[in-house]
Amino acid sequence: MHPPRRARRWWALALTLLSVGPTGCRYAGVPEALTFYDFQTDPDGDGSLETARPVTWLGDLGYAAGGIAIDPGNLLTIQSYLGSQIIGNNVPAPSEVDCFSLGRLEAGDHLSIDVSSLAERIVGLTPLAQAETVQNATGQAVMLVDADSGIVGYPGALPVPIDRGGDYYLVVQSFVPGDYAFRISRIRGEPPPAPRRGVCLLQFDGSRDRNATFVGDHGELIHVSDLPPFDLESARPDFAGQTQRFQETLRQFVEYIYADWDVLVTLDEAQAKAAGHYDLIVFTTPSPEDLGLQQGRMKTLGVEPTIDVEDRGGQVGIVFIQSFEQSRYFDFNTYAALWASVAAHEYGHAVGLWHVRQESNCLMAPAINNGTDARQLKRLRVAERQEDRSRALIPLWQQPDQYLSRVMGRRDTAEAEAIRERTAQMLGGPVP
Secondary structure, eight states, X not given: OOOOHHHHHHHHHHHHHHHHOTTTOSSTTHHHHTSBOOSSSOTTSOOXXXXXXXXXXXXXXXXXXXXXXXXXXXXXXXXXXXTOOOOSTTSOXXXXXXXXXXXXXXXXXXXXEEEEOHHHHHHTTSGGGGSHHHHTHHHHHEEEEETTSBEEEOTTTSOEEOOSOEXXXXXXXXXXXXXXXXXXXXXXXXXXXOOOOEEEEEEOSOBOSOOEXXXXXTSOEEEEOOBOOOOHHHHOGGGTTOHHHHHHHHHHHHHHHTTTBOXXXXXXXXHHHHTSSXXXXXXXXXXXXXXXXXXXXXXXXXXXXXXXXXXXXXXXXEEETTOOGGGGGSOHHHHHHHXXXXXXXXXXXXXXXXXXXXXXXBTTSSOOOSSGGGSSOOBOOOEEBOOSSSOOSSOOEEOHHHHHHHHTOBOOHHHHHHHHHHHHHHHTSOOO
């Protein structure tokens, strides 16, 4: 497929700008972006917090520019901007990061970033600009990190308040294929914004006109509008007559996982809509292959369109509740616990949580290793962030309590304990 004529003109402009050289180039990051990255060296010398480029502040404004060097993954991504749909799971994990030192920020500061780039203009010329993966890319790619390599927030999505003084950094990671320029704004002495309550709607009766867009393993865009309802008795004939019990048990398990944070987990669509902003998890009978999602060695149990950093908009996740064959042998509570963990994992993506190292035994680990770890509810805990197919060059830590407490707020301790107690009473014993 040939790129649209207007897109070809923009790409020719990018190559022309490269010949100008870094001193005279209007797009300061283009030469860096068009430098081949060999997976062995850091072409910019700024790939760690120790070698981060300092940001020069002019009052409460700072500016920074750079580019993520071209590696095979970014070449494919740029190709997708020019008209072909080669993005997603077939693109290698990011192989370069850029780090900027912001210096010391104080408690009460708020940090936000405006991002501009030549690549962004190219994206706007293509149909792919409408894909959720592309629309949310910048917010995911720019992370505010503390001196302990902990991810504090995503200032490219929404302003991030600082709750404790210290040294902070910006870490820029693919998905930013090409040049970029930052306008960094710092507001001092503002009270933190009030958290927004999380609302998770669990839906078992199908879904219509949801218009969620996923990316297939071969880079194709998969549009999902209608999903049939989930039928417990076809999946587990031995659970005949227990549909309502199953749905409520699963709801309570998801609520139990998020007991420490202000999250309403509901089966009532009217209640979710009354709350305003909410995220939807649909339980359905088709397999991932039925929707066009290929499965490899690891079975796909759930899927989310994109990680919604700072929980900016309602997301639609899908749980493929018949895709784990071993689960047909689980008892009732174990069966509910498995699918509650899958639903809670996809909801984690919907509010901005990343995959973490598989061996962390965290809810956000990307896979279930075997039947044994599916027999208990997985917990949210501090763990090292992981890219989909390889470790990131720079280890960054995901701290779900810090992040969720800021975005959604913490639940009253007594109420959280009451949720745990209700779940234990429902089971007549310890929670799995």
